[in-house]
Amino acid sequence: AQSVSQHNHHVILSEAASLELGCNYSYGGTVNLFWYVQYPGQHLQLLLKYFSGDPLVKGIKGFEAEFIKSKFSFNLRKPSVQWSDTAEYFCAVAGTYKYIFGTGTRLKVLA
Amino acid sequence: DTGVSQNPRHKITKRGQNVTFRCDPISEHNRLYWYRQTLGQGPEFLTYFQNEAQLEKSRLLSDRFSAERPKGSFSTLEIQRTEQGDSAMYLCASSLGGESYNEQFFGPGTRLTVL
Numbered sequence: 001a002q003s004v005s006q007h008n009h010h011v012i013l014s015e016a017a018s019l020e021l022g023c024n025y026s027y028g029g030t031v032n033l034f035w036y037v038q039y040p041g042q043h044l045q046l047l048l049k050y051f052s053g054d055p056l057v058k059g060i061k062g063f064e065a066e067f068i069k070s071k072f073s074f075n076l077r078k079p080s081v082q083w084s085d086t087a088e089y090f091c092a093v094a095g096t097y098k099y100i101f102g103t104g105t106r107l108k109v110l111a
Numbered sequence: 112d113t114g115v116s117q118n119p120r121h122k123i124t125k126r127g128q129n130v131t132f133r134c135d136p137i138s139e140h141n142r143l144y145w146y147r148q149t150l151g152q153g154p155e156f157l158t159y160f161q162n163e164a165q166l167e168k169s170r171l172l173s174d175r176f177s178a179e180r181p182k183g184s185f186s187t188l189e190i191q192r193t194e195q196g197d198s199a200m201y202l203c204a205s206s207l208g209g210e211s212y213n214e215q216f217f218g219p220g221t222r223l224t225v226l
């Protein structure tokens with residue numbers, strides 16, 4: 001069955017701390033992976049995506065993610081978080097056309 | 112604003128009533144998706160249109176749910192005889208056709224509360 005697991009449901013960090021959010025997927029076909037972010041009161045926005053090539057992908061606002069095929073993982077990282085990164089983060093894998101989302105990780109960054 | 116729009120943004124209804132939501136996708140996008148999101152969960156796929164054709168429906172979409180995209184532009188999602196378990200955020204997204212990795216652009220959602 002196709003699925004996405006996000007291990008951390010709630011993360012609290014201080015500003016300037018490093019961030020890593022875990023994402024593992026189960027999908028049998030060609031893997032296309034995404035991280036979306038939802039800031040408070042706003043709609044889902046794409047942070048970054050991977051579909052082929054360099055397994056280290058860079059997105060907006062200093063975020064990056066690494067696709068590790070052997071571990072079925074696509075973890076999101078940021079070296080130094082800011083208060084404005086407080087949001088909910090969703091990992092997703094693209095099926096034939098629909099996305100399968102993880103349950104999300106709520107990140108709170110303390111100023 | 113050229114993004115995906117949804118109306119209404121909020122809907123409160125009594126159990127047993129029918130409700131209809133509208134989604135206007137980005138104009139050049141021929142793919143349109145409906146998702147449902149409940150508290151503490153990620154969005155769950157409901158249904159997908161390519162132009163006016165509804166190509167897949169999730170098992171989550173019971174007989175009380177129906178979606179249309181009559182002219183391949185805007186879409187409506189109707190829920191008949193609403194139940195309290197239907198309370199959720201209903202999200203619409205659109206994308207260009209072609210590859211599955213094309214980015215889906217999401218609307219702000221319609222929050223449904225069934226009393």
